[in-house]
Amino acid sequence: MELTQLTYFLTVAQMQHMTRAAEALHIAQPALTKSVQRLESELGVPLIARKGRGIALTPYGQRLAHELIPLADELQQPLNQLSHIPEMMRQMANQQARTLHVCVLAASDLVTDAAVRFRQTHPDVHFAMTLLPRISDAAHPPYDLLVDSDGINGDDGFHERILLAVPQSSPLAARTSLCLNDLRGQEFISVMGNRRFREQCSQLCQQSGFMPQYAYECTGPSTVRNLISLGCGVGFWPEYTWGAPGEGIRLLPIDDARCVRRIVLHCGASGDIRPLAEEFRAALQDELQLLASKKRA
16 A cells, blocks of 8 residues: 555545546546556455446545545655554455345335344344335445335235224224225325335225325324224225234225235345345245234234
């Protein structure tokens, strides 16, 4: 690791563009690229990544730039003041290797419970969990595993019925089942409109010829549960992933083959999955199967 390499890298980090950094340093771009690549090789970690026509710093690059910026005006100081950097990068790489990036669009309570149990047998694992209402193919955070409920695509699938949760005081509670058309005019309690489950349930109603009337929109299942138990309305309820609705609520099956959602587990965007992520995916599948078996019992 040479002072020239660090000076070049810091310029790249500050300008976020390889060509402009080369011009500022008065060197050819291939020479600058080779210098940064040599520094990456010596440190054993990637420092920059391509982003459109420019570049972006990786977490390792951000940390190195953070260490160098206070020294930018004194780059003639002895290298021994920077001797901690290779070890720091190795430690950071080790931590990243034990970090699982999980992007959750559905069944967040289930995924959280599975992560807690997984750490009981893997205490050195660090979970970086991103909870999102929806995700697009064009822009998503990097992940090892993505849990979704798109109902169609995915590497592994698990099906659960969509039921209707009604208060025990409702006339509907006397029914053994119902169809979607029976829900016209009902006041619904639901999770917020940008949630996958809400979108699917709204589409089911629209396909049956009516728009659902939402009396309350909530951030999570626990509030939905409380409002239904108080008799404030009815709500769609996933059979397994939200757990039991509790006292004062009855779950009714809906006589419609479309009232099913599929929880899908996607591996990373590259199609590859790390062994650690594969272990957690298997644990999550076991969790889903256990829930299903308990329901059947």
